[in-house]
Amino acid sequence: MNERDTELLRITREFLKGCTCAPVGKPHECSECTEAFVEAAYASEMKHGAKHGPGSGGLDHNAIPFEKD
Numbered sequence: 001m002n003e004r005d006t007e008l009l010r011i012t013r014e015f016l017k018g019c020t021c022a023p024v025g026k027p028h029e030c031s032e033c034t035e036a037f038v039e040a041a042y043a044s045e046m047k048h049g050a051k052h053g054p055g056s057g058g059l060d061h062n063a064i065p066f067e068k069d
């Protein structure tokens, strides 16, 4: 995987660990963690050259494709 994919994977795994305020297996039920996850993923995408931003109408045509392993 490239550096961007690796970083996004690390961010996702961190989120999926969950926290003490969310039920096991449901990390998305903690809004703080979810917000932190979205912000970290977004910052990573922007750092790696994504052109999309909030309110741009979706990621589809601007998202960076993932590399196949």
Ligand SMILES: [Zn+2]
Pocket (backbone or CB within 6 Å): 018, 019, 020, 021, 022, 030, 031, 032, 033, 034
């Ligand atoms: Zn949390």
